[in-house]
Amino acid sequence: MKFVLLSLLVLITIPAHARSVSIDAKDGLQMRWGEVTFKSGIRLHADGIYSDDPDVATSDTETDFRRARITNRVDWSDWRLRADYDFGVSEGFKNLFIEYRGLERKRIRVGNQVAPFGMEDSESSSDLAFMERSIASVLRPGLLQGVSYRQWDDQWSASVGVFEDELNNLDRRTAPGTSMLGRVTFAPLQDTAVHLHLGAGFEHRTIDDDEVTRYRARPFTRLAERRVLDTRSMANVDELRNFNQEVGLSYRTFRIQGEATQSKMKRTGQDLTFDSYYVTVTTAIGGEPYRYSRSRGVYRGLVPKAEWGALELALRYGELDLEDGSVTGGEGREFTVGAGWLISDQVRVQLNHSRIVTQPNRNGLDENYNVTGIRVQVRI
Numbered sequence: 001m002k003f004v005l006l007s008l009l010v011l012i013t014i015p016a017h018a019r020s021v022s023i024d025a026k027d028g029l030q031m032r033w034g035e036v037t038f039k040s041g042i043r044l045h046a047d048g049i050y051s052d053d054p055d056v057a058t059s060d061t062e063t064d065f066r067r068a069r070i071t072n073r074v075d076w077s078d079w080r081l082r083a084d085y086d087f088g089v090s091e092g093f094k095n096l097f098i099e100y101r102g103l104e105r106k107r108i109r110v111g112n113q114v115a116p117f118g119m120e121d122s123e124s125s126s127d128l129a130f131m132e133r134s135i136a137s138v139l140r141p142g143l144l145q146g147v148s149y150r151q152w153d154d155q156w157s158a159s160v161g162v163f164e165d166e167l168n169n170l171d172r173r174t175a176p177g178t179s180m181l182g183r184v185t186f187a188p189l190q191d192t193a194v195h196l197h198l199g200a201g202f203e204h205r206t207i208d209d210d211e212v213t214r215y216r217a218r219p220f221t222r223l224a225e226r227r228v229l230d231t232r233s234m235a236n237v238d239e240l241r242n243f244n245q246e247v248g249l250s251y252r253t254f255r256i257q258g259e260a261t262q263s264k265m266k267r268t269g270q271d272l273t274f275d276s277y278y279v280t281v282t283t284a285i286g287g288e289p290y291r292y293s294r295s296r297g298v299y300r301g302l303v304p305k306a307e308w309g310a311l312e313l314a315l316r317y318g319e320l321d322l323e324d325g326s327v328t329g330g331e332g333r334e335f336t337v338g339a340g341w342l343i344s345d346q347v348r349v350q351l352n353h354s355r356i357v358t359q360p361n362r363n364g365l366d367e368n369y370n371v372t373g374i375r376v377q378v379r380i
Contacts, residue, residue, distance in 0.1 A: 027039070027041075035076055038073070039075075041071045042379070043125075045088070045125070046376045047066040047373060047375050048374050049063075049223050049371055067089075069085065070087075089222050095114075105152050113144070115203075117202075118259055119297065119299075123299070124300075129314035129340065131221070134280070135332055136276035136319070139215065141179065144163035144164065152295045158183070159183045160181070163178070163179045174213060174215075175205055175213045176207065177207040180203070181202060183297070185197060197297065200245055204239065205240040212233040215229075216231070219369040229330040241264040241266075243261070250292070252289060254283050257279075259277060263275075278317065279316070281315045283313050283314075287305060288302040303345050311339065314338040332358045332359075346378060356371075
């Protein structure tokens with residue numbers, strides 16, 4: 001609430017002293033004072049889900065704002081400050097960092113940020129072909145607090161960093177400690193019709209003394225109130241070593257992307273290994289080619305060419321294995337189909353259906369979960 005009041009105060013008082021002020025549906029609110037530029041926007045993801053399974057939701061239908069995020073950015077000379085606060089299901093600060101941009105094709109960033117480890121997590125939530133990231137993302141670090149360095153050229157990018165815990169608990173990986181990690185990408189084919197992406201990531205995380213480690217997975221949607229796979233708390237873990245391999249190939253309006261993640265855990269008395277992977281296939285019906293960010297090493301969302309917008313169809317299969325030794329977190333397989341109507345670059349409607357098969361699940365049972373979800377997405 002304090003952040004809301006402070007934001008309202010800024011929006012009311014500061015524009016009167018700005019040299020230029022503009023507001024539009026594409027760029028949001030922009031204000032300028034000489035070399036200083038302030039930009040504020042909104043990211044709204046309004047979700048509704050249907051499932052008749054009590055392990056997904058307490059009622060057949062649930063609705064909520066998956067994301068109701070205020071994005072704020074200040075640029076001054078070679079510096080950028082980013083502060084994004086979310087009032088949705090996962091409330092709290094997301095991006096909260098300061099970045100130095102004075103070196104050509106290089107970035108130094110300090111604060112809460114997406115850890116440079118995998119491709120799916122590096123994609124913006126507004127560009128994803130599905131409402132949620134895959135079940136395989138459970139093993140990846142996601143957002144963390146720390147310092148990172150990123151550099152890129154026409155065909156490659158490289159990122160390294162040192163990180164502590166994230167500001168907010170995303171409920172998928174609990175591992176209090178310190179990480180040293182990095183990611184490299186290579187795009188050897190960048191033809192107008194064909195694009196090939198290769199990448200790899202590594203994380204070494206030292207777990208704090210007397211802390212527990214835990215991996216948990218929801219049944220596709222963040223609106224779900226329960227987890228379907230769960231290692232429960234694992235004590236006496238000394239360190240994690242996580243490995244990630246990624247590949248992406250686009251041909252005109254067709255794209256295939258996949259990642260495989262392995263988490264090796266050094267634990268007193270017993271070492272553990274967990275695995276996950278996913279494969280996604282998408283196609284754009286309106287003839288839009290898939291864009292690629294060389295600086296971040298990720299595919300970007302479509303930009304509609306026709307007045308009616310664009311239609312994107314997607315299919316994803318993923319697996320997560322949280323079974324090893326004495327830990328019985330379960331094994332899960334995810335089948336998800338999706339359709340997205342991009343009305344404009346700022347507005348999208350998505351329809352997803354996901355089936356999760358567990359063998360066994362957190363209760364030691366073989367069960368299936370079906371979830372249908374719809375999202376109305378607005379970005380300003």
